[in-house]
Amino acid sequence: MSFFSRLFLLLVLAATGSRAVAQSVAFTKDNFSDNKEGLREAMRELKDGETEYGADPARYAQALPHYLAAQQFNPNNAGLNVKIGDCYLHSTSKTAALPYLQKAAKLDATADARTHYLLARALHLNAKWREAIAEYQLAHPVGGNTRNGSAEALTANDLQRYIQQCRNGQQLMARPTRVFIDNAGPELNSSDSDYxxxxxxxxxxxxxxxxxxxxxxxxxxxxxxxxxxxxxxxxxxxxxxxxxxxxxxxxxxxxxxxxxxxxxxxxxxxxxxxxxxxxxxxxxxxxxxxxxxxxxxxxxxxxxxxxxxxxxxxxxxxxxxxxxxxxxxxxxxxxxxxxxxxxxxxxxxxxxxxxxxxxxxxxxxxxxxxxxxxxxxxxxxxxxxxxxxxxxxxxxxxxxxxxxxxxxxxxxxxxxxxxxxxxYYSSDRPGGLGAKDIYRITFLGPEKQPVLSEEDQLLASRLAPMKQTVLAPAVAVATAQVTILKGTVTDDATKQPLEASIDLIDNTNGQTIANFRSNSTSGRYLVSLPSGTNYGIVVRQDGYLFHSENFDLPAGAAYAEVVKDIPLKRLEVGTTIVLRNIFFDTGKAALRPESTAELERLQKLLTDTPALKLEMSGHTDDVGEAAKNQDLSQRRAQAVVAYLTQHGIAAARLTAAGYGETRPVAPNTSKASRQLNRRTEFKVTAK
CATH class of the missing domain: 2.120.10.30 (TolB, C-terminal domain)
Structure with a gap:
């Protein structure tokens, strides 16, 4: 045979071999005549896999290891690769389906009526939007019961919906949200699913x-x-x-x-x-x-x-x-x-x-x-x-x-x-510690100008990590319009934690919005206060005088976290309590309507404790003339006494005293400290 004849024959054999690799290989004796024992073992694995896969409902997790064992013996069977891909699509490792379904389509896209659809799903789940759309367009609706035990069906509407989802993905991916997504670490996550x-x-x-x-x-x-x-x-x-x-x-x-x-x-x-x-x-x-x-x-x-x-x-x-x-x-x-x-x-x-x-x-x-x-x-x-x-x-x-x-x-x-x-949320992103892991999302703001160049350390995604240097533009963080008030309730004398009732009141209408309790062991409490309301906070426990706080949070007030420890005082002669939800207009002594809820609490305290006698006192900051401040504080104390007597409390149980600017509780050096000095108090004079 001449050189050219031998060359021609080698080219034909090579082409034939290439076509053979690109075709689906059946599990038959003819194809594996040199390894009959291996074929028998692969057929047993296939049979076991089919039993699990064909159950109703299908047991994908149990079928998968059998199919993978058979695929190790014969990696070039299109139908088997489709089923492995299907099993992965029904697992917590869905993206692992892609190489098997790509191979199945290459070997024989007609081996299973669902090949184009399943490949489209795998491409979709790997965020390969354009390729997924192309495969969805090649897929056809499939009726239910298309394989043993399966009741799954695929309609034309389903296919159009998936295509639209891919288009949504293209649009959203083109405008990524600027965030850090960090694995919460082994402290929260395990080798199993955590969510x-x-x-x-x-x-x-x-x-x-x-x-x-x-x-x-x-x-x-x-x-x-x-x-x-x-x-x-x-x-x-x-x-x-x-x-x-x-x-x-x-x-x-x-x-x-x-x-x-x-x-x-x-x-x-x-x-x-x-x-x-x-x-x-x-x-x-x-x-x-x-x-x-x-x-x-x-x-x-x-x-x-x-x-x-x-x-x-x-x-x-x-x-x-x-x-x-x-x-x-x-x-x-x-x-x-x-x-x-x-x-x-x-x-x-x-x-x-x-x-x-x-x-x-x-x-x-x-x-x-x-x-x-x-x-x-x-x-x-x-x-x-x-x-x-x-x-x-x-x-x-x-x-x-x-x-x-x-x-x-x-x-x-x-x-x-x-x-x-x-x-916080859970995801099965690549590089995790288990099937699903807990991740912490940090929303970025203008104070951070991150360079997204640290691959997996900064931004996790289903695609290959970004390797080019991209300067993130300033992004405004949407600051929550809420104030968190937290702290510990204790006995003022012993300093031991107390379980106490905490009422949250809307001062504009006097209604109790919510009731909470401090923890019975630690005394800790936390109250969430959305902006846009004048809040009264009242802490009470049997055997103690109530404690009140005020938070007037205008609409749009930005996030703040306030730590306020609250020592409750027992009802003892000489004990003084600040009434933080008594309100007056500047320079005036007429009680504002927002004071009603606090006054009613004071009235109830006196009614429930018939022997109790109180001194009501008014206090001001040092702005203005001292004599005028003295007069204003006296009139404000008298206004509280007048309310109580008009609501059934005997006048003999009450006295009014104005101390003006003479008893500050903070230096008059700032707006906040002057606010503390402008206050109404009561002192227990008898019980």
Whole structure:
């Protein structure tokens, strides 16, 4: 044979071999005549995989290792690669499906009617928007029961919806949100799934749900997703979280127990328990131990599925998610209910709820900003996190939090600190410590001009990390319009912590907005005060004189955190109490209407303690003439006495004294200190 003949034959064989590699290889004796034992073992793995995959419902997690074992023997079977990709798409590692489905399409795109669709889903989940759209356009609707045990169906509307999600993703990715997204670290995260973070308003306490080993019931999830869910708690230690510890009984049981919501002060917790299809319960913190969760009642828990909830900052309302059919708009919807009333829950309506699912509701401490996840609106895929603000009697158009906070996969259970500076949620981003990890989001502001060049250290995403140097423009941080008041209630004499009742009052109408209690062991308390109200704060405990504080927060007042320790004084002769919610106009002695609630408390104290006698005293700062200040303070003290006598208190039990500027409690050197000196007090003269 000549050289050219031999060359021609080699080229033909090479081409034939190339075509063979690019074609699907069946599991037959003809294809593997030289390894019959390996073929028999691969066929056993295939059979076991088919049993799990063909179950109703399909057991993807159990099928996957069998399929992977068979694929090691024969990596070039298109149908097998499709099924491996499908299993990964139903796991917590969805993005791992892509190489298998790409290979299946290359080997034989007709081997499975769903190949183009499944490949499109894998491309979509990897944020390869353009390629995903192309594959979605090649896919065709598929009816249900297309494979053993499967009831999945794909409609033309589904395909168009996925294409629109990809277009949403392209738009959102072109305008990324400027954030740092940092893994919360091994203190919170494990090698298993960790998710559902909830934080106290001051970001001092976090609770999470975990499927890690060591669960209370010790049960493994039959679907292969780790152990049954348990709740863990950690505390902020200045620079990082303490190591999360299992709450144990009675919060955690042998069933699924998951975090749902946490009151701003961290004293009440909403818990999901996997009974009756899933119910919401409430646990209270008694000292340092959580009590047994209690049912929230049939208005909230129905025969349907209730999965997440959030308190309003004042604790009066509960926002929760339910898939109940009655009053629903499609999928799971968000409802609002007043806890102390008998009124039925109210669906938040079409401004929030869509024909698809809503999930993970969280009401921010400002009382008007709601975060939630939705499969509708302009989601880029799965559930995206949205924000809406309730103003002028309606909810604003939900705003997508954007890339890279949201991804093409499910992004759910987002919460924020009261400052709005940090957010927490779970994700299965590359480089994590487990299947799902807790991440901390830092919203960037103009005081930081970050250079996003540190790859994974700065910005996590499903794409390759950014390697070019990009100077982030100044971004204004949306400062929360809320004040956090916190501190410790103690006995003034012994300095020991006290459990006390804390009333939050709207001074404009005298109504009690909410009631809280300080912790029975530590005496700690926390109250969230949305801007736009003149608040009266009253702390009381049996055997002690009440203590009052005033916070007049105009609309638009920026975030602030105020630490105020409150020593309660016992009712003893000589004890002096400042009445911080008695108000007068400048230079006048007429009581303003906002004083009514405080005066009524003083009246009740005198009525409940018949032998009690008080000296009412007025005080001023040093601005103006001393004689005029003396006269003004006397008239103001007399105005309080006059109110009390007009409301049934005997005049013999009351005296009025004006001290003008002679008894300052702070130097008259600033506006704040002068405000402290302008005060009304009472002193116990007999009891």
């Amino acid at each position: 559902g973070p909830v934080v106290s308003a001051d970001e001092s306490t976090i609770l999470i749900t975990s499927r890690r080993a060591g669960s209370t019931g010790g049960k493994a999830d039959p679907e292969g997703n780790g152990y049954f869910e348990d709740i863990y708690q950690a505390n902020w230690q200045g620079k990082k979280w303490s190591r999360a510890t299992n709450l144990g009984a009675p919060v955690n049981t042998g069933d699924h127990n998951a975090t749902v919501g946490l009151a701003p002060d961290g004293q009440r917790m909403l818990v999901y328990v996997g009974t009756n299809g899933g119910d919401l319960l409430e646990a209270n913190l008694g000292g340092s131990a959580w009590g047994k969760p209690k049912q929230l009642g049939s208005r909230i828990n129905s025969r349907s599925h209730e999965t997440s909830a959030s308190y309003s900052p004042d604790g009066r309302f509960l926002y929760f998610v339910s898939d109940r059919a009655e009053g629903g708009l499609g999928g799971s919807d968000i409802y609002k209910v007043e806890l102390e009333s008998r009124n039925a829950p109210v669906n938040l309506g079409s401004a929030i709820n869509t024909a698809y699912g809503e999930e993970g509701v969280f009401m921010a401490p400002d009382g008007k900003t709601m975060y939630f996840s939705s499969e509708g609106h302009n989601s880029m895929g799965g559930y995206d996190i949205f924000k809406s603000v309730f103003e002028n009697g309606k909810w604003s158009t939900p705003e997508n939090l954007g890339w890279p906070i949201n991804t093409p996969d499910d992004d759910v259970f987002f919460v924020t600190s009261a400052s709005g500076r940090h957010g």
